[in-house]
Structures are given as C-alpha cells and as structure tokens.
Amino acid sequence: MILKVAWRNIWRNRIRSMVIIIAIALGLWAGVFASAFVVGMMQEKVESIIRLEMSDFQIHHAEYRDEMDVKMVIENSQQIAEDIREKDGVIGVSQRVLANAMINSASKNGGVQVVGIDPAKEAVVSEIDQYLDTGAYFEGIKRNPIYLSKRVAEEYNLRIRSKVVLTVQDVNREISAASFRVVGIFNTNNGPFDEGRVYVRHEDLEGLVGTHEAHQIATLLNNHDSAESIASQFAAKHPDLEVLPWLDLATGMRLIIEMTDTYTYYIVGIIMLALLFSIVNTMLMAVLERVRELGMLMAVGMNKVRVFAMIMFETVMLALIGGPAGLILSYLSIRYFNHAGINLGTDVYADLGFSSIIYPDLDAGSYLGVSIMVVSMTIIAAIYPAMKALKLKPAEAVRKI
Amino acid sequence: MSNYVIETKGLKKYYQGAVEVHAVDGVDLQIEDDEFTAIVGPSGSGKTTLLNLIGGLDRPTDGEILVNGQDISQLTENQLIDFRLKHIGFVFQSYNLIPVLTAKENTEFIMLMQKTPKAEREERVLALLEEVGLGDKLNSRPTQLSGGQQQRVAVARALASKPDFVLADEPTANLDSHTAANLLDLMAQLNKEEGVTFIFSTHDQRVIDRARRVITLEDGKIVSDIRQ
Ligand SMILES: Nc1ncnc2c1ncn2[C@@H]1O[C@H](COP(=O)(O)OP(=O)(O)OP(=O)(O)O)[C@@H](O)[C@H]1O
Ligand SMILES: [Mg+2]
Numbered sequence: 001m002i003l004k005v006a007w008r009n010i011w012r013n014r015i016r017s018m019v020i021i022i023a024i025a026l027g028l029w030a031g032v033f034a035s036a037f038v039v040g041m042m043q044e045k046v047e048s049i050i051r052l053e054m055s056d057f058q059i060h061h062a063e064y065r066d067e068m069d070v071k072m073v074i075e076n077s078q079q080i081a082e083d084i085r086e087k088d089g090v091i092g093v094s095q096r097v098l099a100n101a102m103i104n105s106a107s108k109n110g111g112v113q114v115v116g117i118d119p120a121k122e123a124v125v126s127e128i129d130q131y132l133d134t135g136a137y138f139e140g141i142k143r144n145p146i147y148l149s150k151r152v153a154e155e156y157n158l159r160i161r162s163k164v165v166l167t168v169q170d171v172n173r174e175i176s177a178a179s180f181r182v183v184g185i186f187n188t189n190n191g192p193f194d195e196g197r198v199y200v201r202h203e204d205l206e207g208l209v210g211t212h213e214a215h216q217i218a219t220l221l222n223n224h225d226s227a228e229s230i231a232s233q234f235a236a237k238h239p240d241l242e243v244l245p246w247l248d249l250a251t252g253m254r255l256i257i258e259m260t261d262t263y264t265y266y267i268v269g270i271i272m273l274a275l276l277f278s279i280v281n282t283m284l285m286a287v288l289e290r291v292r293e294l295g296m297l298m299a300v301g302m303n304k305v306r307v308f309a310m311i312m313f314e315t316v317m318l319a320l321i322g323g324p325a326g327l328i329l330s331y332l333s334i335r336y337f338n339h340a341g342i343n344l345g346t347d348v349y350a351d352l353g354f355s356s357i358i359y360p361d362l363d364a365g366s367y368l369g370v371s372i373m374v375v376s377m378t379i380i381a382a383i384y385p386a387m388k389a390l391k392l393k394p395a396e397a398v399r400k401i
Numbered sequence: 402m403s404n405y406v407i408e409t410k411g412l413k414k415y416y417q418g419a420v421e422v423h424a425v426d427g428v429d430l431q432i433e434d435d436e437f438t439a440i441v442g443p444s445g446s447g448k449t450t451l452l453n454l455i456g457g458l459d460r461p462t463d464g465e466i467l468v469n470g471q472d473i474s475q476l477t478e479n480q481l482i483d484f485r486l487k488h489i490g491f492v493f494q495s496y497n498l499i500p501v502l503t504a505k506e507n508t509e510f511i512m513l514m515q516k517t518p519k520a521e522r523e524e525r526v527l528a529l530l531e532e533v534g535l536g537d538k539l540n541s542r543p544t545q546l547s548g549g550q551q552q553r554v555a556v557a558r559a560l561a562s563k564p565d566f567v568l569a570d571e572p573t574a575n576l577d578s579h580t581a582a583n584l585l586d587l588m589a590q591l592n593k594e595e596g597v598t599f600i601f602s603t604h605d606q607r608v609i610d611r612a613r614r615v616i617t618l619e620d621g622k623i624v625s626d627i628r629q
Contacts, residue, residue, distance in 0.1 A: 008501035292496045301486025395459035
C-alpha cells in the first residue's frame with residue numbers, strides 16, 4: 001500500500017516528476033558518456049602506442065636504453081627473434097638496428113633517428129607501410145633506399161628520389177657515412193613519433209655501423225593484455241636482456257592513464273553532485289508542500305519508518321524510471337558514436353599524439369558503476385527530505401489544517 | 402483502576418513565548434464509554450489544544466492523561482504513534498484523506514497499518530462505507546467527493562481501526578449547515594447503535610444542541626460541564 005501511495009504521489013505533480021526523471025536520465029547519460037569518451041580516447045591512444053610506437057613488448061641489451069650506445073646490441077638477435085616468432089599469440093617480430101645520425105640534404109643538416117629494418121617484418125609489426133604519403137615502401141630504388149616522415153621531408157626539403165647523406169658513429173667510434181635516396185614519405189599524424197624518424201634497410205645500416213645484430217626486437221601480440229605476462233616469462237629466460245611491455249616503454253603512459261581516470265572521476269563526481277542537489281531540492285519541495293497531509297498521516301498512526309519509506313520509495317521510483325531511460329540513451333548514443341566517431345574538428349591533438357576522431361566505448365562494468373552511483377546518489381538525495389518529513393510534529397502540522 | 406475511557410488530572414499546556422500562553426490550564430476531565438461529548442468555547446479557549454493532548458498528538462506541560470487507565474504522557478514518540486493507530490480515531494476539519502487514494506483505499510489504509518487480515522479488511526471497509534452512506538463511492542478519489550462526503554470517509558477511516566474513541570476537531574467547520582447536520586446524524590447514529598465514543602469540538606450551536614454532554618472551555622479552564 002505504501003508503494004502504491006508512493007507511486008501515485010509521484011504523479012501528483014507530473015511536471016516536477018518529469019523534471020527529476022529527466023535530470024536523472026541526463027545525469028546518468030552525461031556521466032556514462034563522459035566516461036565512454038575518455039575510454040575511447042585512451043583506447044585509441046593505447047592502440048596507437050602499441051601498434052605504431054611500442055609494439056607489445058621490446059627487447060634490448062640490458063643497458064641500451066640508458067646508454068644509447070651502438071655497441072650494445074642483442075647478441076644472437078636473429079635466434080631470439082625466431083624463438084619469439086614461434087610462440088602462440090605472436091603476430092609479428094621485427095628486429096631493428098638503431099642509430100642516431102647526422103643527415104645532410106642539399107639544403108640543411110641535422111640529427112635524425114635511423115631505424116634499420118627488414119621492411120616486410122616491420123610492416124607486420126608497426127604497419128609503417130600503411131602510412132605511406134608519397135612514393136613507395138622500399139620499392140623502386142635498389143641502392144640504399146630511405147623511407148622518411150613527412151616532417152623530416154619538409155624540414156630538409158626532400159622529395160622522392162632526393163639524395164641524403166647519413167653520418168653515424170660506428171661500433172669502433174669511427175665516423176662512417178653513406179648516401180641514401182628517398183624511396184617513400186610517410187605521415188602517421190602522430191607528431192612526436194614522426195619527428196626526425198627515418199627508416200632504412202637493416203643490412204644497409206648494419207654495414208654503416210659495423211654490426212650484424214639488432215638493438216631492438218619489437219613483438220606484436222594479438223592480445224595486448226598478455227603483453228606483461230609474456231614479457232616477464234621472456235625476461236626470466238634471458239636475464240641478460242631488458243624485456244619491457246608497452247606500458248613500461250611508453251614513459252608517462254601509466255601516469256596519463258591514471259590521470260584521465262582521475263579526471264573522469266571528477267567529471268562524473270560533479271555531474272553527480274549537480275544531480276544530488278536537484279533531487280534534494282525537488283523532493284524537499286514535494287515534502288514541504290505536503291506538510292499537512294504527512295502530519296495527518298502521522299496523527300492517525302503512520303509511524304516514522306513508514307513515512308520515511310514512503311518518501312524514499314517516491315525518490316527511488318523516480319530513479320528507477322530515469323535510470324534505465326538514461327542507460328538506454330547512453331547505450332544508444334555510445335553505440336552510434338562508436339561507429340560514426342566524434343570528430344573533434346581540430347588537429348591540435350595530433351601534436352600530442354592523440355587521435356582527433358574519438359570512438360567512445362564503455363564496458364558493461366562501467367555502465368553498472370555509473371548506474372550504481374546514480375542510484376545511490378538518488379537514495380542519498382532522498383534521505384534529507386525524508387528526514388525532514390520525520391521532523392514534522394503532527395500536532396503542529398494538523399493545526400495548520 | 403478507573404473505568405473511564407479518558408481521564409485527565411490537572412492537565413496543563415503552556416506555550417512559551419513573549420508571553421506565556423496557558424492554552425490548557427488545569428483540566429480535570431472524565432469521559433466514559435459511549436459518550437457523545439462536545440467541547441465548546443470561544444476561539445483561543447484551548448479546544449484544539451485539549452483534543453490534541455487527549456489524542457496524544459501533543460505533550461502536556463503538566464498533569465496526567467489516562468486512556469483506559471494508561472498514562473499516555475509517559476509514552477515515547479514512537480509508542481505514541483502506535484498508540485494512536487490502535488486506540489484513537491481522528492477526524493480533522495479538512496485534509497483528512499490521502500488525495501491519491503480512493504475512498505475505499507483511504508479507509509483500508511489504516512487497517513493495513515494495523516496489519517488486519519485481508520478478508521476482514523475487505524469486509525469491514527465495505528461495511529463502513531456502506532454505513533456512512535458511500536457504498537456507491539468506493540472508488541472515488543477525495544477530489545471527486547463533496548466536502549460532506551469527504552468527512553464521511555474520514556469518519557469511516559476513523560472507525561476502521563476500531564478505536565477506543567474518536568476525536569473530531571471542528572469536523573463540520575467547512576460544511577454547510579445541512580451537510581453538517583447530516584454528518585452529526587451519522588455520528589450520533591454510530592454512537593447510539595455501535596457505541597462509538599465521540600468527543601468533538603465545535604462553534605456551531607446546532608451541533609452543540611445534538612451533543613449529550615457539553616463541556617465549555619474558557620482560557621484553558623472548564624467553566625461548565627452540562628449533560629443534556
Ligand atoms: N504552538 C503554539 N504556540 C503558542 N501558542 C499557541 C500555540 N498553539 C496554540 N496556541 C495558543 O493557545 C491558545 C489555545 O489555542 P487553541 O487552538 O487550542 O484554541 P481553540 O479553542 O482551538 O481555538 P479555535 O476555536 O480558534 O480553534 C490560543 O491562545 C493560541 O494562540
Ligand atoms: Mg481549534
């Protein structure tokens with residue numbers, strides 16, 4: 001009966017109830033959508049970090065990353081790479097020879113990071129061939145082809161077939177140089193990645209620096225979640241090498257992920273707070289408007305538990321209507337934008353290495369999390385008005401009759 | 402132990418303020434079973450205050466209120482609510498009913514709170530509404546009923562809990578004289594045929610004439626107590 005009274009009570013003032021229902025629905029939607037937006041943005045970022053920048057895990061000489069010394073190669077890199085390639089869940093392995101070089105074009109000199117690769121193997125891991133802007137991916141030029149980013153091309157005023165000279169320090173600390181011809185220009189739209197990046201064939205770079213081993217072995221897995229465990233398995237087997245999963249390679253990524261999580265909590269928190277106040281306010285009005293009626297009910301013997309329950313039920317029922325409505329709205333809008341994408345309409349994010357098109361996405365757990373937050377927020381919001389109702393003195397309330 | 406339904410001893414209710422108001426000022430009153438008593442007096446004489454004290458809606462400043470021998474001024478607030486539910490029926494001047502419930506549901510509500518079994522509840526609701534002349538208005542909401550009909554539902558609701566007595570503070574104040582007379586007829590009939598004890602306050606001389614006992618208050622004191 002109390003449920004029946006509560007249910008009918010909420011329809012006494014339809015407009016007010018609709019306002020609360022819509023507030024709950026929109027609050028939930030805003031919270032869920034904001035989370036999905038951030039999740040989508042992070043997914044994009046993580047995916048691009050793994051696919052393009054880091055792969056799932058990388059192997060180096062134990063000190064290479066600190067010293068950046070060309071002498072610190074991975075002994076037996078060919079054999080190690082083959083071992084990895086045979087493991088389950090491995091999509092591709094690329095051995096890379098790395099060197100800092102001086103680049104000389106007709107117009108300018110400067111420093112670049114040279115990556116010596118097997119073009120076919122690298123294409124599987126980083127798909128760098130997919131970002132081709134002009135020219136070809138290691139095709140059409142037989143001697144010393146070089147594949148470089150649009151940024152480098154523009155900076156050094158290079159076109160397809162332009163000639164550049166790369167100068168490096170070899171393993172014996174001697175200066176060694178060779179000329180290369182531009183075979184292709186790529187553009188990943190990831191500013192920091194493209195900056196000063198050039199690819200050559202590993203055999204060409206090996207000749208230049210005087211080694212036959214790679215400095216880096218990058219591995220792409222079909223399941224990114226297994227990166228940490230596979231990396232640590234491998235590290236145990238090769239204690240002389242440094243084996244790091246992407247999360248440890250991408251410096252600051254852990255921090256960024258944690259920070260965006262925190263931001264999301266703040267955003268959702270602010271939305272919830274706004275929701276809280278609007279519900280408290282409206283329910284308080286609903287209680288104060290009914291002082292005489294509630295006073296009469298207490299006078300004739302409706303006890304505090306029942307009065308409290310009635311006001312709570314009223315609020316919770318509103319939440320039970322607004323909540324699912326908000327969830328449906330969230331689900332549909334996230335699904336829609338997950339396909340269509342939200343174009344932020346600016347490339348400033350590219351400079352930070354973020355995509356400018358976001359595909360919001362959210363797992364079931366987060367829907368549940370936000371829903372639980374909204375429902376508990378509503379219940380908390382109902383407590384104050386319900387307490388207010390309990391404070392009514394029936395003698396005073398009925399006197400107003 | 403007394404055999405009065407209600408007995409007050411030196412009952413006082415003072416309101417603190419700029420000046421202390423002696424709303425009820427030393428009332429000794431005995432009400433027996435089956436009485437049909439009117440409390441009258443000028444505005445501000447303390448009628449509402451006295452009824453609220455007897456009904457356990459308000460606490461006395463001093464004195465005792467015994468209902469069937471039990472001192473209700475000793476009860477906690479929660480016990481008082483429970484006591485009101487089980488022992489007292491109320492009819493107010495207005496706002497007696499829950500607007501979102503029908504006549505039947507309003508009457509049933511109090512029995513639901515008393516946890517009366519469903520079959521008994523159904524039977525009693527129908528009988529009561531029939532008795533107050535609203536057998537054909539079971540499913541009407543208060544807004545669909547006239548003022549007199551609403552007060553009749555209130556009487557039915559007050560009786561639904563099988564109270565020891567019914568308190569009615571100016572039950573006819575919002576009714577025209579004809580409707581007021583009808584409500585009084587109903588109350589008198591219930592008093593006579595069912596032995597329901599009624600205590601009501603009023604300003605209306607015609608209502609006063611129907612009472613079997615008239616207690617007059619002035620400045621919170623009983624100035625006359627006449628059985629007629
Ligand atoms: N909460 C209160 N605080 C202070 N004084 C009050 C309060 N309630 C009532 N009084 C005063 O107590 C006195 C008795 O009031 P009460 O309402 O009992 O009179 P009444 O006989 O019912 O009057 P009426 O015929 O107008 O209904 C009045 O002087 C009133 O002003
Ligand atoms: Mg009064």
